Amino acid sequence: KAGVTQTPRYLIKTRGQQVTLSCSPISGHRSVSWYQQTPGQGLQFLFEYFSETQRNKGNFPGRFSGRQFSNSRSEMNVSTLELGDSALYLCASSHRSLGQGGKLFFGSGTQLSVL
């Protein structure tokens, strides 16, 4: 079974731009969660989508948004990029929703650099 696939692997953007990251979950998984990883803050939860509906949301500004398609693939969008948005963005898929204790399988992430 193929793992969680995140594209692109690396991104360089400038302040004020917007960016879209993509995540393809493991086949059959309906839950996709997004995390931001930085050296100082560790992993911080952004949001979770399950069957195309946002189920949980972390404490991030509205510039961070996401969606999930009928094939469970998910995209995350960050608008009006700030320098502090530079981070590794991780996607995790699960067979069950986080609320049901689903085991998380992480992708290798998208490294975003904002200049």
Place this chain on the structure above:
Amino acid sequence: QQQVKQSPQSLIVQKGGISIINCAYENTAFDYFPWYQQFPGKGPALLIAIRPDVSEKKEGRFTISFNKSAKQFSLHIMDSQPGDSATYFCAAGEAGTALIFGKGTTLSVSS
């Protein structure tokens, strides 16, 4: 209340030694405590997890010890190997919410 505090931030252990990483939490509603292992360039991978109804869980060289009254749990890596060199994250969660992760411990096992 929602934080998970992890220590130490970094750890150097000799090959064959025991690596110990500690985590503490405040929210007594947490009922799931996993540990994740992350190698450079890769995403975290679930290593081992425990529920609060047991005080210890062992899988190979990896053991979680859980102290419910102290609200602490720890990861012990016995006979540490250079291949164990990675960043380790503890996490805690409850039904209906996302996992809260510690800030990570970078383990280096010297040969």
